[in-house]
Amino acid sequence: DVQLVQSGAEVKQPGQSLKISCKTSGYSFSNYWIGWVRQLPGKGPEWMTVIYPGDSDTRYNPSFQGHVTISADKSNTTVYLQWSSLKASDSAIYFCARQRGYLSYFDSWGQGTLVTVSS
Amino acid sequence: EIVLTQSPDTLSLSPGERATLSCRASQSLNRNCLVWYQQKPGQAPRLIIFAISARAPGIPDRFSASGSGTDFTLTINRLEPEDFAVYYCQQCADSLTFGQGTKVEV
Numbered sequence: 001d002v003q004l005v006q007s008g009a010e011v012k013q014p015g016q017s018l019k020i021s022c023k024t025s026g027y028s029f030s031n032y033w034i035g036w037v038r039q040l041p042g043k044g045p046e047w048m049t050v051i052y053p054g055d056s057d058t059r060y061n062p063s064f065q066g067h068v069t070i071s072a073d074k075s076n077t078t079v080y081l082q083w084s085s086l087k088a089s090d091s092a093i094y095f096c097a098r099q100r101g102y103l104s105y106f107d108s109w110g111q112g113t114l115v116t117v118s119s
Numbered sequence: 120e121i122v123l124t125q126s127p128d129t130l131s132l133s134p135g136e137r138a139t140l141s142c143r144a145s146q147s148l149n150r151n152c153l154v155w156y157q158q159k160p161g162q163a164p165r166l167i168i169f170a171i172s173a174r175a176p177g178i179p180d181r182f183s184a185s186g187s188g189t190d191f192t193l194t195i196n197r198l199e200p201e202d203f204a205v206y207y208c209q210q211c212a213d214s215l216t217f218g219q220g221t222k223v224e225v
Contacts, residue, residue, distance in 0.1 A: 035215075043219065044217040044218055044219045045164065045207065047214070047216070061214065097163075103150075103212070103214070104211050105152070105166060105169050105209060106156075107166050107175070109164060109165070110163065111162075111163060
């Protein structure tokens with residue numbers, strides 16, 4: 001079974017850094033794109049970024065480029081999303097999800113990580 | 120960026136009724152990359168339809184979808200209690216964008 005298991009909820013202050021994770025299993029990690037999706041309360045999801053672990057090719061939604069960084073570790077089949085300086089507006093639920101291609105849909109999802117940024 | 124607008128925002132129906140959800144794109148999709156997800160409170164979205172009209176594995180045949188160009192429809196025949204949820208459309212013809220969602224409620 002394909003599984004994506006995300007790290008737990010985080011509470012941070014503005015300006016702090018954060019790295020959340022998405023541990024995958026049940027399929028060939030190097031051969032599928034993994035993306036991150038943000039969902040604000042009561043809103044539709046927003047695609048943020050995606051990585052192809054096979055060669056670390058990455059793409060970003062221009063709305064998020066420069067504010068987040070995606071990375072992958074093939075040795076432990078895990079994908080990460082990190083911020084160097086959080087803002088209150090980053091408070092949201094973040095999902096990782098497997099993509100069938102760079103321009104494609106999401107066929108398996110993690111359970112979500114709630115990030116709260118507050119002073 | 121292609122904007123997807125879903126209607127209605129909320130659909131109030133009873134079990135056994137048919138739900139018809141609409142998703143309109145701001146420009147014609149030049150690839151058949153329009154999908155639908157179901158999301159229940161506290162859960163991740165779940166893929167139900169891909170490539171405009173193909174049901175994802177395990178999705179019952181009361182779910183069907185169609186469309187082309189800029190107008191797409193998801194139909195749920197004979198609503199079951201577990202179908203009450205929020206439904207999102209997503210396009211992948213030009214970057215990746217989602218609609219704002221339609222809530223199907225009792």
